[in-house]
Amino acid sequence: MNEEQIHRIQNIIEAALLAAAKPLSLDQLRELFGEDERPARQVMEHALSQLEQACESRSYELRKVASGYRLQIREDYARWVGRLFEEKPQRYSRALLETLALIAYRQPITRGEIEDIRGVTVSSNIIRTLMEREWVRVVGHKDVPGRPAMYATTRQFLDYFNMKSLEQLPPLSEIRDLEEIGREIEQKIQAEIPFDASGDANDDDRSASGDDDHNESISGTLH
Structure with missing residues (x-):
């Protein structure tokens, strides 16, 4: 050829x-x-x-x-391209970002295990939002009383964060705590401008600012 x-x-x-x-x-x-x-x-x-x-x-x-x-x-041009859209980039609560980080690094993981690590209850809105965004999914049920759902990240999660596999997640040794991971994820979300950005411009994220535990302090780590 x-x-x-x-x-x-x-x-x-x-x-x-x-x-x-x-x-x-x-x-x-x-x-x-x-x-x-x-x-x-x-x-x-x-x-x-x-x-x-x-x-x-x-x-x-x-x-x-x-x-x-x-x-x-390219990320270098995101702040200029972002001005084309009236809607501001979505902002997610710290609680949601920490929950997403735990699922990414500890998957498969149950809601109860997330709560044990964070030390607080996980709002139902958080899980619903993550599943509506198709960033996480139920991959099975743990063989314990009540058979709680086990959550893991999806291919869409990898796509959104420009990854081919979970191996591209930052090593835990380079990250101090959940708050730092949450900040990194939020920075990535705010910078992300796809070629055709109109698809997400009007998403209604019910938990973006109204999670029950939005302002709670961090009491758990990944270690």
């Missing part, structure tokens, strides 16, 4: 990623082509590599996340 054909495939990939409202996997990108013209996986990977290089001098980048590939605004 010559360079002109590779360039055409690259342009098709770029057009599809610009139009898509979610990441596209390599197989999904290959399905864009008819069976008689479908490029081999190695050819697609080469075209994606070429596209990544072509974006290096642009205000957007090709990023591989858990669900596949997407084009997104």
